[in-house]
Amino acid sequence: MPMRVLHICSEIYPLLKTGGLADVAGALPIAQGRLGCEARVLVPGFPRLREGILEQTLVAEFGPRFGAQAVRLYRGVLPGSDIVAYVIDAPDLYDRPGNPYADASNHAYPDNHQRFALLGWMGVRLAEGLDHAWRPQVLHSHDWHAALAPAYLKALEQSTGRRVAGSVQTIHNLAYQGNFPSHVFGYLDLPANFFDINGIEFHGQCSFLKAGLYFADKITTVSPTYAHEIQQPEQGCGLDGLLRARVRDLSGILNGVDDTVWNPATDTLLAAGYEARDLAGKLACRTALQREAGLAVQQDGPLFCIVSRLTEQKGLHLVLAALPEIVRRGGQMMVLGSGDAPLEAAFAAAAGAHPQSIAVRIGYDEQLSHRLIAGADVILVPSRFEPCGLTQLYGLKYGTLPLVRKVGGLADTVVDASLENIGDGVATGFVFESFDDTGIDAAVRRAFALYQRPGDWKAVQARGMGQRFDWDAAAAQYLTLYQQIGT
Ligand code: ADP
Numbered sequence: 274m275p276m277r278v279l280h281i282c283s284e285i286y287p288l289l290k291t292g293g294l295a296d297v298a299g300a301l302p303i304a305q306g307r308l309g310c311e312a313r314v315l316v317p318g319f320p321r322l323r324e325g326i327l328e329q330t331l332v333a334e335f336g337p338r339f340g341a342q343a344v345r346l347y348r349g350v351l352p353g354s355d356i357v358a359y360v361i362d363a364p365d366l367y368d369r370p371g372n373p374y375a376d377a378s379n380h381a382y383p384d385n386h387q388r389f390a391l392l393g394w395m396g397v398r399l400a401e402g403l404d405h406a407w408r409p410q411v412l413h414s415h416d417w418h419a420a421l422a423p424a425y426l427k428a429l430e431q432s433t434g435r436r437v438a439g440s441v442q443t444i445h446n447l448a449y450q451g452n453f454p455s456h457v458f459g460y461l462d463l464p465a466n467f468f469d470i471n472g473i474e475f476h477g478q479c480s481f482l483k484a485g486l487y488f489a490d491k492i493t494t495v496s497p498t499y500a501h502e503i504q505q506p507e508q509g510c511g512l513d514g515l516l517r518a519r520v521r522d523l524s525g526i527l528n529g530v531d532d533t534v535w536n537p538a539t540d541t542l543l544a545a546g547y548e549a550r551d552l553a554g555k556l557a558c559r560t561a562l563q564r565e566a567g568l569a570v571q572q573d574g575p576l577f578c579i580v581s582r583l584t585e586q587k588g589l590h591l592v593l594a595a596l597p598e599i600v601r602r603g604g605q606m607m608v609l610g611s612g613d614a615p616l617e618a619a620f621a622a623a624a625g626a627h628p629q630s631i632a633v634r635i636g637y638d639e640q641l642s643h644r645l646i647a648g649a650d651v652i653l654v655p656s657r658f659e660p661c662g663l664t665q666l667y668g669l670k671y672g673t674l675p676l677v678r679k680v681g682g683l684a685d686t687v688v689d690a691s692l693e694n695i696g697d698g699v700a701t702g703f704v705f706e707s708f709d710d711t712g713i714d715a716a717v718r719r720a721f722a723l724y725q726r727p728g729d730w731k732a733v734q735a736r737g738m739g740q741r742f743d744w745d746a747a748a749a750q751y752l753t754l755y756q757q758i759g760t
């Protein structure tokens with residue numbers, strides 16, 4: 274019998290994406306399907322999801338719930354795959370334009386506790402058998418938005434003595450916890466004894482993520498190194514004690530890359546396709562990108578790129594510090610990103626000062642991100658912390674050498690082009706350890722040095738392009754977990 278799993282998440286590629294979570298939610302269920310697993314997804318009815326999910330039929334209707342006057346559950350199909358998606362229609366909670374979590378001035382919505390409590394709650398209704406045609410054996414919650422599902426599951430078990438499904442909580446980013454003032458507990462419809470240190474309570478607040486980490490049968494995160502890091506105070510975000518206590522149930526499963534979306538040989542968004550043994554197309558992509566960005570069309574130095582949320586996590590102030598040296602040495606830089614206003618302004622100012630060498634596009638542009646990653650020589654990911662990171666994996670596949678800090682999933686996926694690693698044929702990029710200007714500067718200098726040795730550069734590029742980061746390995750590891758806990 275195939276294992277039936279319901280992924281509960283708040284964004285999913287290609288319909289709604291603010292970060293890597295959407296890529297994972299879009300790709301993992303498909304890979305699980307190839308393994309013979311029946312994977313479905315449950316998402317909130319944000320406009321793009323309500324509109325984008327195909328062939329929707331009504332599964333159930335509810336009266337007022339979590340501040341919504343009317344709640345309906347529909348079952349449909351995700352475009353571009355045959356993955357079945359359940360979508361919660363609750364216009365009072367979800368029918369808001371733009372970012373799924375915050376308003377136009379980037380303030381978190383004041384009713385987020387209700388918006389995402391409903392998501393976890395609905396997962397448990399499905400586990401109880403709400404859709405007579407299909408009942409999940411495992412609820413797989415992603416990030417804090419879905420993290421009340423394990424709590425509602427436990428509450429049901431406490432009140433009925435019935436265990437209807439197993440639960441997995443995946444941490445994509447421990448820094449986002451969904452913490453709310455204690456008074457919201459009254460709106461969550463959980464048993465009173467759950468507001469406890471052994472439960473949802475976290476320093477006097479309600480923490481959605483903590484509830485998931487406490488109540489789920491299994492906890493995963495998206496790389497082995499991050500699984501270790503979050504057990505230490507430095508990266509534990511206050512939850513390291515709980516994670517250490519649950520170490521037997523905690524594992525790191527590395528994300529993959531969806532080859533149907535990210536593959537330079539078949540990518541229709543590029544000026545030209547290419548593969549490791551013939552990189553002529555990559556040069557065409559590079560020239561096209563320089564023209565599009567208004568950069569000087571030259572090959573004197575490497576073209577660096579960034580495709581990123583512009584936030585504290587990503588360590589981009591280090592790039593700002595390294596920019597003068599990059600320009601001085603004849604390199605170029607193109608940035609695509611949006612986020613913190615001071616970072617946006619600083620990159621825009623740098624581009625204004627050096628228009629031939631630095632180009633910046635503030636915003637979110639999926640198609641441009643492909644042209645950038647294909648056209649650049651180096652992709653920078655100097656993160657303060659990085660649970661997995663996907664853009665360095667895209668860089669590897671596209672022959673664009675990642676320059677990364679040795680942390681989290683970046684440490685697990687990139688091997689530094691030191692002389693000995695080049696000699697051993699294992700180098701795939703540039704890795705630095707100390708999170709400061711000197712650290713990144715040394716890595717940037719290694720990039721320039723390697724660029725002067727085209728033979729070695731090509732060898733490192735070929736090694737990276739030959740790596741396999743497919744979703745099948747991750748899907749198999751998740752299945753092993755499900756088999757331990759599924760009902
Ligand atoms: P995170 O989830 O922390 O943002 P990841 O590296 O896991 O980091 O995933 C980021 C995803 O979002 C990648 O698919 C990346 O290409 C994409 N992305 C980030 N910023 C932009 C942007 N401005 N335009 C297009 N895609 C972006």
Ligand code: GLC
Nearest residue numbers: 293294445495660661662663
């Ligand atoms: C988070 C992390 C990122 C990871 C992504 C997908 O957004 O910041 O490192 O790749 O989730 O798991």
